[in-house]
Amino acid sequence: MSTSAQLRAALVDRLTEDGALTGPEWRSAAGAVPRELFAGSYFAPVAGSVPTGFRAVREGEPGWLEGIYTDRTLVTQLDGATRPDDVADETVSGSPSSSSTLPSLVLGMWHQLDTGAGQRVLEIGTGTGYSTALGAHRLGDANLTSIEYDPVVGGAAAAALKAAGFTPRLIIGDGLRGDPDGGRYDRLIATCAVRYVPLPWLHQVKPGGRILVTLSGWSYANALALLDVTGPGEATGRFLPGFTSFMIARPHDRPPLPALDLLPGEERPSRVDPAALDNWTGGWVAQLAAPSAVRMGVGAQQVLWDVSTGSQARTAPAPDGGWTVVQRGPVRLWDQVERAVQRWQAAGEPHQEGFGITVSGAGQRVWLGAEDGPGWDLPI
Ligand SMILES: C[S@@+](CC[C@H](N)C(=O)[O-])C[C@H]1O[C@@H](n2cnc3c(N)ncnc32)[C@H](O)[C@@H]1O
Structure with a gap:
């Protein structure tokens, strides 16, 4: 053995x-x-x-x-x-x-964060404490703070870290609020996903510092972003290669869903194949375009359901080829998604590496190609 x-x-x-x-x-x-x-x-x-x-x-x-x-x-x-x-x-x-989290992802993220001895790092989502221990080994206990939302999980992580001989600073609380007593950090790494970059993080990390975080949403499509903090409250960056996903930060999760009733609405042909949403990036583009919608279904039969307004869209194969969509409610979900998917397809269906993100107190925008290219505002 x-x-x-x-x-x-x-x-x-x-x-x-x-x-x-x-x-x-x-x-x-x-x-x-x-x-x-x-x-x-x-x-x-x-x-x-x-x-x-x-x-x-x-x-x-x-x-x-x-x-x-x-x-x-x-x-x-x-x-x-x-x-x-x-x-x-x-x-x-x-x-x-x-x-x-799987070791290759945790270690890959620590590497992508490009941090080293002497730098102060704030980790959001202590979880079991495994990634925290890796960080403490590399950076030294005094340079690492980790925040966990769940007190039971955080308590178990604290005991495990102690047993393994590590003593980083540990906080039980909502990491989306940052670490108000912690001063400025060189780096922030999140091992839970967010719907948008919490504004406190943009002040917590020094200009010149970096934030590594997965952007997710209520359809649970994910993309890992590395942002450079360009000034107090401002950051810009690109999405990274690969297929990273994390559970969404508890305060950013969607509300519990009631039972779904599919209701009649206006029908028209769809201009895009709904199966485009099954693609890793295609589904994420749809989520950008309809950020408060939940996506269900697969292939030609997709269902979008807007949690905020109750609006619905559902697609189906058309009897004589192509696809139809039925929409109902104040938000025309498929109109938004279709336009976004068409833009992505016109750009050659790039992976998320082809996208970037700019955030500031004025708003948060994910863009395709370049900062002045087509973009989508994140729901702040
Ligand atoms: C994927 S696990 C973290 C994995 C961990 N880094 C490890 O290596 O074991 C995500 C953790 O984020 C925590 N979390 C969710 N929302 C949070 C928040 N707002 N602030 C801090 N932690 C949060 C969850 O409770 C969960 O323990």
């Missing part, structure tokens, strides 16, 4: 070979932090279950440690309350609300 140190060394080798782990400092951090201290028992998805069901994998059971040292996200809480040790040996359902 392999020991934790052996499994950890093998994971470091694999991540290095894949190119996910670069630089001796982060390799050394990954080799030093025992992930099992942070994840503990976790939920594993049950293969083939729709919607995804989970099974608790308990600390010490056969396969538990091997699971810890796979490059996978380990869900550690469902629905803001349920921990793996709270459930019996059965398949449970729920929405993941805390996790230990």
Whole structure:
């Protein structure tokens, strides 16, 4: 049987070979932090279950440690309350609300943040504390502050960090408000997603500093952005390659949805193939265009439902080819989405790397190509 140190060394080798782990400092951090201290028992998805069901994998059971040292996200809480040790040996359902993010992503983000010894970093979303431990190993405890919203999750992370020998500054609270007592930081890294960049962050990070955060929304489409803080309260940046997604920050999540009644409305042909929304970037473009809508459905049959106004749009294949859309309510959701998708298609359907973002007290805008190109305002 392999020991934790052996499994950890093998994971470091694999991540290095894949190119996910670069630089001796982060390799050394990954080799030093025992992930099992942070994840503990976790939920594993049950293969083939729709919607995804989970099974608790308990600390010490056969396969538990091997699971810890796979490059996978380990869900550690469902629905803001349920921990793996709270459930019996059965398949449970729920929405993941805390996790230990997959090591390649966490290490890749620390690398992309381009931070080093002596810099002060604010992390939002302590979660299990695994990414915090990696950061503390590299930066030193005194240079790292981490904020966690959920007191139970934050308490467990504090105990795990202490057990692993790290003592960064830990705060339980809403990280979207920043760290008012913490002074200016060189970097901010978020391991939960946001609908827009919280304004306190733009004052918390020094001009010349950086913010690395995933932008998400109520359709849960995600894009990782790296912003340079250009002045007090101002930042601009680009979206990065890859397919990063995070659970959305709790205060930015959509409200609970009532049961959906599909109602009649105005019908017309659709000018775009609705399946464009199944593309990683296509779905994100649709979310930019209809930021308070929830998207359901797949392929030619998409449903958009605006949480704020109750407006609906639903598409279907037309009997003689093409597609139709039925819209209802004060917001013509498909008109907005169709226009945005057409612009994206006219630009050659670039991945999110082709987009940038500019934020200030005056507003927040995601743009395609260049800052003066087509753009969409984020809902602040
Ligand atoms: C994906 S997990 C973080 C993973 C973590 N970095 C790790 O390596 O284990 C996201 C965490 O963000 C927390 N979170 C959500 N909203 C937050 C907020 N407004 N402020 C601080 N933390 C928040 C969640 O409770 C959850 O624990």
